[in-house]
Amino acid sequence: MTPSPVFIVQAQLDAYNTKDIDALLRTYAPDAEQFTLHGDCIARGHEQLRARFLVRFDEPDLHARLLSRVVVGNVVTDSEIITRNFPEGLGTIEMLCIYEVVDGYIQRASFSTGEKRIFTSVGVI
Secondary structure, eight states: OOOOHHHHHHHHHHHHHHTOHHHHHHTEEEEEEEEETTSOEEEEHHHHHHHHHHHHHTOTTOEEEEEEEEEETTEEEEEEEEEEEETTEEEEEEEEEEEEEETTEEEEEEEEEEEEEEEETTEEO
């Protein structure tokens, strides 16, 4: 039986948060594509996905916190807050992640980036 789209996307999120590149790539189809929302292709296939994720995984504080999830058929939309190590310092960024799951794999993913917040010694800017 093919795993549900929710199962696949949750496995992807779990692998992202544990920085397990092999487990993460197992959730993506070999010819999967990532896009900016309504825009450019930012990665195509496992080789480009691996390179893109490994850059992120170098960030010691990287973590995605799921705020909400909506599922319509084979499309899963996650709203997340990502903790990142930006050049300006530690902070968070809002992300909208839309995953299309086909035959048990993420085939296409689109991302919209929201507000970036940098932590300071007195709070968030």
